[in-house]
Amino acid sequence: MIGFYTLFYKELLRFWKVSFQTILAPILSSLLYLLVFSHVLETRVQVYPGISYTSFLIPGLVIMAVLQNTFANSSSSLIQSKISGNLVFILLSPLSYLEIFLAYIGAAVVRGLLVGLGVYGVTMLLYDVPLRLPLWALLFAIAGSMLLGALGIIAGIWSEKFDQLAAFQNFIILPLTFLSGVFYSIHSLPSGWQYLSHLNPFFYIVDGLRYGFLGTSDISPYFSLGVVISCLIVISWLTVWMLKSGYKIRH
Amino acid sequence: MVAAIEIHQLYKRYGAFSALENINLSIYPGEFFALLGPNGAGKTTLISILAGLTLATSGHAKIMGHDVVSDYVNSRRNLGVVPQELVFDPFFTVREALIIQSGYYGIRKNETWIDEILHRLDLTAKADTNMRALSGGMKRRVLVAQALVHKPPVIILDEPTAGVDVELRQALWFFINQLNREGHTIVLTTHYLEEAEALCHRVAMLKQGKIVALDSIRNLINGIQGCSIQLRLSSETLPPILQEWPGSRHEGLHIFKIKDYFQVETLLAILRSEHIQVLEMQLQQPDLEEVFIKIMGAESSDVS
């Protein structure tokens, strides 16, 4: 228990000591998206009747920031430790693979939620943002960020160099988040793209979080939650298996 | 008595390459043991398997009776490892690094012991310095400190004095020797053979993944017959009769192997009759280095 707590705390310190880059910078970039997109599209697009485009966009931006930052946290921490060699301090210790898993995920979720709260907090100052069902929103934010935290561990373990991690991020994580309906409702897409969007697990996270904010969504939040939790279980199982087998970290 | 380290029929292969082959080794509590061998012999691989950083292809290893795979929690609690590479976490100060390392071992209040190791490793003044700002020698000492936070009975140091200046090297040896006197089992690798000879009781020599010698230093040295005599002579070229004499030549010095002291007289008599004068003379007793070179074979006398 102390072992888990220490690693969790160390991981928190790691991003907290550079919070300018790890918390403030992502909040700022979300805000830029918001200002540009809402300025251009506010008067032209209405996704749900009676809901402004800005209100539609904000939950999407919040969850996009959460997902990208949880992924960034666990993956970059692991690859930095691997490449600089200081992962050895963890590997030499009696920490179990479950403790390692939970500590990395936990710290990543905390960073993701801090960034998400930051984005939400700042947008509240500028716009009138509804938060109708906060528990639903929190549920999706936590489940979604755990999923991305686990994916970050997988990417961090699998990558041997920074550019491999960048590839993972640019060719898998980024497209999946951008094509998950952050900026639009998938109902506005041609049916082929709609079908493809349903295969994207991130879509369910975004849609579910939007349900928490607006009380309305493209599909049932229960179904979305089921999909997200199932993905979380599968990915967590894979991550734990990788850690347990020592894949790429214990030769 | 349970062995501090017990290695049984251990093999490690990387694809077709065999890094360790049938290693069997027992090291007892309180021993000061050296693992010697040229670069690439497999020393670090063996240490990594004991530490759980690397998985053996087959065979078993135990630390204080705990299997390093199936009972890794207890084997790791009993083991402190100083890695060969100079690794550090740039986010933390020396003290933070040690507190965090203690936490990984489940130890919460460790300040007294941390202060003591900082003091004994002469790191107290650097305790609140960021790891990034430390010199190589300082980082090496922090690595030693990190290996000791949980007071492990067995300590393994992989080339602890590589790239370290003479003064610090002596300080480290003194400290390691002290740990041994306090009852810790010490295993180390080094390429300073004189220092290994001065401190260690027993050595294993590894060559291409196999143990080629395993004995006390005294027995290994006694196993070498005779000694050698080093001469600087007035003539560079030797008479034919001396060219046959077993020995070698090193930077203008002639080294002749002799089986017993009586042969010194024979050698000098030949030189006199050839009118060659002796400018310098030194008698050399066999040492660990000689044993090492002999066992590793002339072609791989590169000790580093």
Ligand SMILES: Nc1ncnc2c1ncn2[C@@H]1O[C@H](COP(=O)(O)OP(=O)(O)O)[C@@H](O)[C@H]1O
């Ligand atoms: N991960 C690895 N993959 C392939 N070969 C390796 C790996 N690690 C070590 N080796 C090889 O195993 C041999 C032993 O290496 P090592 O244990 O580091 O030797 P030493 O510490 O005695 O210098 C070397 O030939 C090295 O190239």
Ligand SMILES: [Mg+2]
């Ligand atoms: Mg080595």
